[in-house]
Amino acid sequence: MGKRIGIGLLGLGTVGSGVAKIIQNPNGRNPLVKQVELVRVAVRDLNRPRSVSIPTSILTQDPQSVIDDPSVELVVEVMGGLEPARSLILRAISAGKSVVTANKAVIARHGEEIATAANSAGVYVLIEAAVGGGIPIIEPLKQSLGGNKIKKVSGIINGTTNYILTKMAKEGAAYIDVIKDAQNLGYAEADPEADVEGFDAADKIAILSGLAFGGPIERDKIPTEGISNLLSRDIDYAKELGYEVKLLAVAEKFQTNQTEGKAIPLAVWVRPTLVPSEHPLAGVSGVNNAILVEGDPIGEVMFYGPGAGAGPTASAVVADILNIAGISAIGNSKNKLDPLLAGSSWRNCQLEESRKFIQKNYLRLKTQDTPGVIGKIGSVFGDHGVSIQSIVQFDSQENDAEIVVITHEVSQGQFVDSLEKIKGLSEVKGLAAQMACI
């Protein structure tokens, strides 16, 4: 047992307080928790009442002073937001201090810059809390699944939208009512855009896909569609056809033969998606998250649990702190890193354009209620090589009918082209809804 490792905590909100509580109450936890100590804590407001008691002497409003404090060996960033978080992380790295962060936005956008800086400074930047709340998923991708060729990572990685979708499905409630309820319960933020438009999920799948496939990807190029336009009617139709609707984030290797040394082509996307009821992701409800990883030779493994919240996220932050405490116990020379824990890039990844994706599709069309409509729609798809799994007329009022189509796996380019033709049919009044399907 060496001396304790000094932690500098940046941020004392719900996650920061959760981390402090664990460190202050080590009994019954891994004994390594006793080997770390909170030595400096940066807060926004010194006088705000808090759920943890921290000695005033270690509180400060100046996060830079926390990083610069010589008693701080490890910087834990749980402030959130892009700046000053990014600059503070880089400053800690420059000072030769390892960093633990829960900041998915910074890592998704500046992960490469940060990883490069960390590797040349010989320090770790660990990010277990950035994806999936308490669920161990970063570590498994970096370490436990390292013997596999990963084929696909897919998951429900935003708790807010999954709560909303679960509620819409159970109660047939409208999006607008459920979002208000979620805001009142604290499951959605006052400005829910990052969650409901899929941006948060896109941040997270960018991070997961970088780890799974070994190279950074361009976050801003991920095709992203949220749930704010979703109607409960489509959730109901999906259910009748044997599916649940989930906001899925997917990163998948293209099936093309890959030339060794060339960038690996990936399909990465976030979309509302029909998931077959018997699929392991279909049963993931409420604010839970789940991530399914497919690899060779492992097959499919799934990681499931609370995707957000102070306790689970703090658990993930502490896991990273312990990893660093564990490895410091070896007393290694500063600049040699465990490459598995550091988890740097080892090949180039390239996002394919979405027209090349091979996917199943759900769509709902408003049409005239006249004979032969289904036949015409089917013919257009057939002409474009789009194979249909099912085509069902659901509802008709006066002259209007609703036709729901689920395709087999088809090239999205062909699908989009055929859809344009279908929208041009005189019997078709409009495209009412469109989702992915797995």
Add this chain to the structure above:
Amino acid sequence: MGKRIGIGLLGLGTVGSGVAKIIQNPNGRNPLVKQVELVRVAVRDLNRPRSVSIPTSILTQDPQSVIDDPSVELVVEVMGGLEPARSLILRAISAGKSVVTANKAVIARHGEEIATAANSAGVYVLIEAAVGGGIPIIEPLKQSLGGNKIKKVSGIINGTTNYILTKMAKEGAAYIDVIKDAQNLGYAEADPEADVEGFDAADKIAILSGLAFGGPIERDKIPTEGISNLLSRDIDYAKELGYEVKLLAVAEKFQTNQTEGKAIPLAVWVRPTLVPSEHPLAGVSGVNNAILVEGDPIGEVMFYGPGAGAGPTASAVVADILNIAGISAIGNSKNKLDPLLAGSSWRNCQLEESRKFIQKNYLRLKTQDTPGVIGKIGSVFGDHGVSIQSIVQFDSQENDAEIVVITHEVSQGQFVDSLEKIKGLSEVKGLAAQMACI
């Protein structure tokens, strides 16, 4: 990049061959796979045809010579069985070599002896493949969940029995028919006792509980009941009441206030168990495994995937190999271990006797089909403080009726005592079945 780490492989059966294939084909996997090399392989029969090609020059029938070979730095034991596996593992440790093993039987019975030897020799013994096949569960318990006070670990950790139960539930088939079918398909061994009587699951829950609660437990004291006496009729009744029947292995901390420094009291058991249909473990079918971990502050997380098979198990073995390769890249001095990866015991655990367990119970009674039977049974339970969740008469032929009772959570001592009284009632012809319920 230092020189490659020499692996000595003991056993080249399905798992050993799977490991060799991964090491021989590193492209597309974590780059650290290229840093390990198979240098010696012990097999039982030099001339047996194999699915991997290994140079004859590195094959031997003498496992001790593999361990003693100076080019072997890491010993991978995938022979299975208690001896000579245990002695070979200890010999490797004495030689100052880390060990990776998939051997749950050895670790469940001799884990403490092996861990003590490894810690004093300053080497690692890693066991990811011993539980849950490819599912990362050992590492999460040792590392990713280290900030938590673990309350409970429960799971479906034997693929053979889960295959049998799934098939019995789907097809209403009898145990005896399904076991034959499972044997023909290679899902059950010719002598299926270790699986179907729950011994394999007991080995695994002993290991998980040691990691989750921080101290070794006495494997032989775990109350264990298998599925060989289970009738499909009880699976059907359970289903009608909203439950699936699973062979559960559970390790749970007693709710009593624990005195710091004293042994922590645990309820550990393996039994056929009714699991509510909406419970995450209920949907785990076929040869899949799943482990649910409850802790503070994380809440519940679940790990799901293929619980056996060459590919998944090899994936777990390679994960451990990579962990050791990663940590050797730091170039640490031999006797300093990362305590998180080494994962030694840090408190004492004590198995409570099963009469003290607080559990729900399922039982099926054969009774006379006369009025008032249900009332009498209910009264006896009531007199013993056993609270009933449901009591249903399912079937009656001539004078016989079948009564199925599900209790609330009750002390098993009280339950067993009341059951004795009930068996003595003149209207009760016998206890036809009994299971746990969660």
